[in-house]
Amino acid sequence: MSTLKLRRQRSTIAAGLATLAMVLGAAAVPAEAASKTSYVALGDSYAAGQGAGPYLDACFRSENSYAELADQAKSIKLTTNAACSGNTTADIAATQLRRLKKGTELVTITAGGNDLNVGAIAVLCGAALESPACQQSLASAQNLLSTGELSSRVARLVLAVKAEAPRAKIVVTGYPHLFESAQGLPDQANQFVDALNGSIFQAASATGAQYVDVTGAFAGHGIGSGDPWINNPSVPLASDAYHPNAAGYKAYYAALKAAGVY
Numbered sequence: 579m580s581t582l583k584l585r586r587q588r589s590t591i592a593a594g595l596a597t598l599a600m601v602l603g604a605a606a607v608p609a610e611a612a613s614k615t616s617y618v619a620l621g622d623s624y625a626a627g628q629g630a631g632p633y634l635d636a637c638f639r640s641e642n643s644y645a646e647l648a649d650q651a652k653s654i655k656l657t658t659n660a661a662c663s664g665n666t667t668a669d670i671a672a673t674q675l676r677r678l679k680k681g682t683e684l685v686t687i688t689a690g691g692n693d694l695n696v697g698a699i700a701v702l703c704g705a706a707l708e709s710p711a712c713q714q715s716l717a718s719a720q721n722l723l724s725t726g727e728l729s730s731r732v733a734r735l736v737l738a739v740k741a742e743a744p745r746a747k748i749v750v751t752g753y754p755h756l757f758e759s760a761q762g763l764p765d766q767a768n769q770f771v772d773a774l775n776g777s778i779f780q781a782a783s784a785t786g787a788q789y790v791d792v793t794g795a796f797a798g799h800g801i802g803s804g805d806p807w808i809n810n811p812s813v814p815l816a817s818d819a820y821h822p823n824a825a826g827y828k829a830y831y832a833a834l835k836a837a838g839v840y
Contacts, residue, residue: 644834687787699770
């Protein structure tokens, strides 16, 4: 064989090996790294994970939140849980949307309860249902629900998310019933949650977001049940009351997963 032909063969083999190395190099990148869905969680204390502890910061973000549980899935990459306890829909729009990017692919939102000041309602009405302070708080909340104002606020938040993350699938969750069904305050509280969830559902429907109901996932596990997934008012940290515990956030995650979100 001539020297020229030998050189040509060696050149061809070298080129082939180089191409093979490039292909194998690309294949060496973990498949899940390329396919993971970029995910940002937004919302209030229920999205932050309050009630389940331990807490990572003053926003009461917990590693037991449903967003952090989702991050353990092979298909999900939680970029950030931006949720913060006490945030209203306006607070979320003002402070949390900056965590979104044009390439964000999934956004979950749990919000609306603080617009109704549910924390104050729980304290005031839990102490004395017929007190003027309780009745005034309930009337203010009912006005936001009946006029459609709460639904409009949630819808505006969803549209703001769409503007910041146009590629993202947006999922809005509801809230669980707090109590096992019983006459008096427990039943009224659960009806209040149903009205809140109805407004959130309307907002999701109006904006093309997916709504995920969680009341079924918590059925049989409200305050007063044998295995409650909602913290009662006697928990050591008072602000954890009426929030899900770790089992409750697993139920949130399970509901979202069953709905095809994760």
